[in-house]
Amino acid sequence: MRNEEKVPYVVTGKSFTAVAVNCAAKAGEWIKSRLGQFKKLSTKSSMHDLVTEVDKGAEVMIRKLIMTHFPHHEILGEESVEPGRDASQRALEQAQKAEYLWIIDPLDGTTNFVHGFPYFSVSIALAHKGEVIVGVVYDPIRDELFVAEKGKGAYVHGAPMEVAKESELADSLIASGFPTERERALPLNLAGIQALAPQVRNIRTSGSAALHMAYVAAGRLTGFWELNLNAWDLAAGSLLIAESGGRLTDTHGNPYHLAVRDIVGTNGHIHDAMINVLKEAKAQG
Secondary structure, eight states: OOTTOOSOOOOOTTOHHHHHHHHHHHHHHHHHHTTTOOOOEEESSSTTOEEEHHHHHHHHHHHHHHHHHOTTSEEEEGGGSOSSHHHHHHHHHHHTTSSEEEEEEEEEOHHHHHHTOSOOEEEEEEEETTEEEEEEEEETTTTEEEEEETTTEEEETTEEOOOOOOOSGGGOEEEOOOOSOTTTHHHHHHHHHHHHGGGSSEEEOOSOHHHHHHHHHTTSOSEEEESSOOHHHHHHHHHHHHHTTOEEEETTSOBOOTTOOSEEEEOSTTHHHHHHHHHHTTOOO
């Protein structure tokens, strides 16, 4: 964390960040108001990949708000892409040609939302020529807004965030998830959990990649990894971690970019050790 950036961050004007914050807050409050009241539950790529009319309605809301301010920008949203890994990759390849690309997950943690488990979020990022320059993750249940701007730090409740200080796996609280892709990603992720669990303080699997990454940025988790995620799961959180002093790579240690799907995000200190454990367990993807 830069020494000169110790004052609370305040969003002003109609900047990119202000629009992202406004979109996340409005969509999040609407999602919260619909908790326990959704009417239609559908599956996408598998029985574990859920979607409701709330996901779709929140994306429409965010799209309209963004286009009001930036009508010439492109938008990549989860609910506007066909299910499956190949469709996601094609959509990203097409969208990346845009100079300004908004990348949104209107409801990250739909399964939690469906069951009333209070751990889900709105994730909104803006990329300029392929580089994420704004990242916002909003937790409407706790009314926590995590926000980052490229080169300006990352903040929660207006206060600067810093990653955790643990330097050893044995002292670390880490998180992961259970991928919806059951043939390749799930067995590999389970192998990673089995390999890491004896070596860390504990593991959490709470069901929202965006919030897990925000928690790494805030120092609440030491690290996070998961396989077969999409750009909308990762883009906002990637900037939160980077601007909080952490590190985000693919599971082989290569730099993060929007097409990366298998990721490790940490405070930096335990990063190489985590990757080595995944490598030894043949769980890198």
